[in-house]
Amino acid sequence: MTYLKERYVKTDDGAELFVQEEGSGDPLVFIPGYTFTTEVFEKQVSHFSKTHRVIVLDPRSHGRSTVVLHGNDYVTHGADLHAVLKELNVTGAVIAGWSFGCLTAWEYVKQYGFSEVKAMIFVDMPPKSLSADQKDWAEGPLDDISAIYNSSLRDSAGQRAFITSYITQVMVQRELDKDELTWLVEQSLKTPFYVAGNLFASGMFSDCREAAQQAAEQVPTLNIVAEHWAKTAEVYLNTLTPKSKVDVLGGHMMFWEHSEKFNRIVQQFLDETAKK
Known part of the structure; x- marks a missing residue:
């Protein structure tokens, strides 16, 4: 994947965050979600950089x-996202989080509000x-989650x-x-197990319901949920965030496996948001 710009953004506590961007607008x-990297969004970067300034980052x-x-x-990851957006002079962003990357997005708006946010996915x-x-x-x-943390x-x-x-x-x-499987596993294993355990615990004990409600009230929001739990997710979201748009597609990594359908859903949301 060819990018116009690659850089590192240094945080106040000394971590360097790898950032790539392509396109303008x-x-x-x-x-990305838990332990994954910028690389998984290749098909989104290729598509949306034709019309947008697309930014992807590797969390610490x-x-x-x-x-x-x-x-x-994920509290720190929210602050890290702020550092990246500030360094790149980003305003009016559409922020799209996948999986635990959503926690980063919610923690960002908890700490910094919505002044630089146009919409959220x-x-x-x-x-x-x-x-x-x-x-x-x-x-x-809880027993299943506990077993993953304490054993795996x-x-x-x-x-x-x-x-x-x-x-x-x-x-x-x-x-x-x-x-394909080897590549995906290798992307995740770039985060060592002793860090992966910390991230897993932080993610599992996060509660971003209030931030999710505020997001749906403050800016246009889109939720894309996997088919295997869609019925439960739709009922839950329609109750918690009734103003948020909900679409259903594929498995947990639907943006990679079903990229064309995913990109169409996001494109429609972006087009609708631009009209508001």
């Missing part, structure tokens, strides 16, 4: 950003990861097994060939 910012301890032992939580992430109410849209039963994320082998299973069972609907 209104800014569109993509934030992801991809080509600095691996650090501090700040591996949330890709397949409940605003509160865990819930005792089985009717809520949540990541899963204790070493590199466990992390590799966990992310491989998650990719094949939840993220992608079709059968992947060996090279």
Whole structure:
């Protein structure tokens, strides 16, 4: 993938964040999910950079950003996003988070408000990861989440097994060939297991419901949810954020597997937002 610009943005606590951008026009910012990198958004960058200034970043301890032992939580990731937008002089951005990247987006507006935000896109992430109410849209039963944290994320082998299973069972609907699966796993494993555990815990114990409600009231918002939990997600979002638009597509990584359909959904949302 060819980019016009690649740079590192240094945070106040010394981490360097890898940022890529391409195109010109209104800014569109993509934030990858748990342990993933800018590379997964290749098809979005290619499509939207024709009409927008597309910005993608590796959060701290992801991809080509600095691996650090501090700040591996989504409150800090929200502050890191602010540092990137400030350094790049970004105003009026459409911010699009995928999975735990949504937590980064919500934490950003918690801390800095909506003055530099034009619209927000949330890709397949409940605003509160865990819930005792089985009717809520949540990541899963507490016992299952606990087992992942206490068993799978204790070493590199466990992390590799966990992310491989998650990719094949939840993220992608079709059968992947060996090279595709290897590439996806390798993207995730650029974050070491001892950091992945911190991020997992931070994400699972996050509660961004209030920020999600505020976002839906303040700016146009779009939620794109995976098919496997769409019924629960739609009911939940229609109650919590009734002004937010909801679309359903594919698995957890639908923007990669079904990129053309995903890009059309986002393009329609961007076109509607531009008219407001």
